[in-house]
Amino acid sequence: MRLKMRGAAQMQETAMAVTEHPDNAVVIDPEEAGRLRAHKLERIGRWALPMLIMALAILAWDRICVWNEIPRYILPRPGEVVATLFQDSAILFAALGVTLKITFLSLGLAVLGGVGLSILFTQSKWMEMSFFPFAVVLQVTPIVAIFPLINIYVNDQTAKLLLCAWIVAFFPILSNTTLGLNSVDRNLLDLFKLNGATRWQTLRLLKLPAAMPYFLGGLKIAGGLSLIGAVVAEFVAGSAGQSSGLASRIIEAGYRLNAPRLFAALILISFTGIVIFLVLTWISNQLLKGWHESALKRDH
């Protein structure tokens, strides 16, 4: 008798846990149908509208060039920019490769440094109190102002750029991951303590997974920042050295009034930034899929 009752209750709970499928053959009232339609339109609009605006803007750009007879060294027509992108692809993509190398290396180092330091901080409150302010100082000082010093002390061009991009990118990872590691559920910490967990077990099984959403948030910011860091560093270093990243190409094109190439390089940089952001967002969603609010699809 008792077991039967338990069985029934379990089934009831089972029913609660089953996820709802929106495409089930159920009767849909006009309100729901309207909502469904709006939802579909919204999904198309999310892509179509920005595309449309973009197309209109490019068209307007082209028309303005033609109607006002603007010379190509001031504002090239969009078609010409695209043509340049193809014509100069050898130079431009080689330069992009250099910039990407700096970007990803510095992002990698930012992850290592940021996560490493935040783990160090979470092991000892004193450590955090002592060193966190200096990380803030490093972050708030404009990198352009620090660069001349780096230029004096570091000889290797790649190392210079890396250091610059790293300084810009590591802070969001450090501060976010530190916040995450400190935001672990107190009760879970007690549970680990109660079960005699070692420091390492607590870190690996509890703190690191709990900090994951925070870390990934930091990583998304750092991804964009490391690209900015790489380009800015090259800008500052470019006048002094012989680097050949995208920034140097932009400066060079600027000196030569080669506006089409300037635009082409610019498009490549922003495209790269978008790709980095999308990739990191995708990685983040994959890792948090199923458990974190940020990666859940909403039904309504």
Added chain:
Amino acid sequence: MTVDKQSQKAAGEMRPGQPLLYLRSVAKSFANGTEALRNVNLMVNQGDFLSLLGPSGCGKSTALRLIAGLSTPTSGLIDWRGPAMGKTDIGFVFQEPTLMPWASVFDNVWLPLRLQGASRARAAPKVAEMLERVGLTGFENSVPRELSGGMKMRVSIARGLVTRPRLLLMDEPFAALDEITRFQLNHDLLSVWEQERFTVIFVTHSVFESVFLSNRIVVMAARPGRVYRELSVEAPYPRDESFRTSPDYGALCRKTSDVLGEAMHAVEDARGGTDAGNSHGGH
């Protein structure tokens, strides 16, 4: 169900009725001046289902944390009897399910064993059995957010019991659940306990819950937290839904309710007393 074999194994190690622990003149004050517990004396027997019942602020949860060793008493002694208590001998169930949201049901229940170094394969039979016991077979791979509140609490209970602890501490585990789920979980907890007879200390502020579940109810009073009076519930186990509707149950609930009422008044008396007669009542 594979329940009987297990309960025999467990019963061999335990001697119900023997004292498990004494709280001797235990007091706990916090640095901010709160006196959470004053002069608490309490004996817990092996196999007891003991409820700590009282208004909020009476130090129930503090008492539980002291017993768990998560906190140390300001004065007094927690005196364990019998074989020394190891890391796996105390299970703890919190007010919230407190599950790791990224981990599956299996991984959550595995955790206490894993922290003792048990591999997934070695822990699997124990985890599976405990999940069956709480009625969650088939949900091993679900993550907590796919479960209802009641099911999450079942996972939490399974995790608390998976190491076969001699003492299970429960801190208002069902307080956040709706009444139907709560009754069901009371019932299921009781049937697991009836089979194994581990010791339970159950913190609650529900008179009904304490009467339904426990053989001893310790009513506590607040400010400062202290033991007000102890009641024993003589009704035999196993108890099922028919107990909930019996006249005995009604009478016991009324009596417990009265004592709890007195304990709440005792709060005001004590407060009045300190205000009138003591200099540190005025801040």
